[in-house]
Amino acid sequence: MTTRILFVCLGNICRSPAAEGVFRALVPEARTDSAGTSGWHIGDPPYGPMQEAARARGFDISDLRARQFEAADFDRFDPIVAMDARNLRAIEALRPAGCATRVALFTDYADGAGADHVPDPYYTRDFDGALDLIETCARGLAARL
Numbered sequence: 001m002t003t004r005i006l007f008v009c010l011g012n013i014c015r016s017p018a019a020e021g022v023f024r025a026l027v028p029e030a031r032t033d034s035a036g037t038s039g040w041h042i043g044d045p046p047y048g049p050m051q052e053a054a055r056a057r058g059f060d061i062s063d064l065r066a067r068q069f070e071a072a073d074f075d076r077f078d079p080i081v082a083m084d085a086r087n088l089r090a091i092e093a094l095r096p097a098g099c100a101t102r103v104a105l106f107t108d109y110a111d112g113a114g115a116d117h118v119p120d121p122y123y124t125r126d127f128d129g130a131l132d133l134i135e136t137c138a139r140g141l142a143a144r145l
Ligand code: 4NP
Pocket: 009, 010, 011, 012, 013, 014, 015, 016, 040, 120, 121, 122
C-alpha cells in the first residue's frame, strides 16, 4: 500500500511544510501533504525564512500551500504526524468515532534526540535548529516505514 503521511503544525507555513519537504526528498514514492490546525495562513506559501533555510540544504518547498487540517484527513492519511502536543490534541479533537488512524508526534521518531516537540521557529527564529531536528525525525520515520 502506498505510504500516505500528513505532517501537521499550527500555521502550516514553517514546521510542517519543512517536514514534508525533507521527507518527500527522502521517500519520493510516499504520498505526503501538510496542514495546520489553525486556518490563519490558508493558501499561503511557506514562510520566507523557512523556505530560505530549507533551500540552503537543498529542499525546495516553494510549491507548498497552507491548508487547514480537517476530519476527512483521518481517512486520507496514516500516520498523521504532529509537530507538538498542542497540535496533536487539536488533531485528536477531530477524530471520527471508530477511526483507527495513527496519530504520532514527529519527535517520537527521533531516537536519542531528546526532544518532545519541534520548537516553532516562527517564534524562536531558529530555522536551522528546527531543520536539524526535522531532518533527524524524518530519517527516523523513513526508517520505520
Ligand atoms: P508553524 O509556525 O506552526 O510551524 O507553521 C507558525 C506560523 C505562523 C503562526 C504561528 C505558528 N502565526 O501565528 O501566524
